[in-house]
Amino acid sequence: EPEVTQTPSHQVTQMGQEVILRCVPISNHLYFYWYRQILGQKVEFLVSFYNNEISEKSEIFDDQFSVERPDGSNFTLKIRSTKLEDSAMYFCASSAGGPGFFGPGTRLTVL
């Protein structure tokens, strides 16, 4: 069964550094999403992406965040200047037009 994959599984970075989280959506899917889960809290929607542009973003998704589909298979989330409070699990999801299928997540730790 096709799956969404994410790399790396764990990422440790220093405050102020840029990080790129990578996702490979299911191959025939057209809708892509990023979610965040701060430790001990619920999963929160960050952004949705369709037809090479952002279709919706939450208030969490501020100017330090950006998304890109650089090569037709990957879907990336870039955090430009990480802050301590960006430490969280980040989930990618993709869909063919219905509810999304979630990847295993990347745990980001900002020191």
Add this chain to the structure above:
Amino acid sequence: AQSVTQLGSHVSVSEGALVLLRCNYSSSVPPYLFWYVQYPNQGLQLLLKYTSAATLVKGINGFEAEFKKSETSFHLTKPSAHMSDAAEYFCAVSANTGGFKTIFGAGTRLFVKA
């Protein structure tokens, strides 16, 4: 807009007892509903989903949930709890008007006592 409310941030049951985790949703259009389980330091595992077919949905690990439109509920049950069921459980909703983004509840942590 969609929303999800999970009643009870913590639920404790004895091994072998009935598990009941409550979820109520709000959606202006027919929703898709989900239950996910998350073990410590791990990702989300889909337990089951309702997609407008049968209202009683069976999932993995002996869990099931019933969609009740009149009560806007989607409670998760399991007849007999196992120690391995101890985890965090998230109810979630998705719908066409939300661009199919998934909205999660706050989660319920299930404790299973020996």
